[in-house]
Amino acid sequence: MSIKDPKQLGTAIRERRxxxxxxxxxxxxxxxxxxxxxxxxxxxxxxxxIGKALQILQALGLDIRIAAKDIERHGGDKP
Known part of the structure; x- marks a missing residue:
């Protein structure tokens, strides 16, 4: 699941709880x-x-994973 804002995070936490x-x-x-x-x-x-939120996620058995998006820089070069 991709979380893009605090409301989506809250919904995911509530659903898991x-x-x-x-x-x-x-x-x-x-x-x-x-x-x-x-x-x-x-x-x-x-x-x-954020620290308390991470503690709640851990208690519910949820993880946060950070993934880089493939975003092209101006001029077409990739990072």
């Missing part, structure tokens, strides 16, 4: 974060802390 039948409160307690953070993250709040 529901798939695992975990409540927002349970997830917050497991990760040592507040319920409000989980709610905001799932809503796609763009200012959520």
């Amino acid at each position: 529901r798939q695992l039948k975990v409540t927002q409160k349970e997830l917050a307690m497991t990760c040592g974060s507040g319920l409000r953070f989980i709610v905001d993250l799932e809503k796609g709040k763009p200012t959520c802390q």
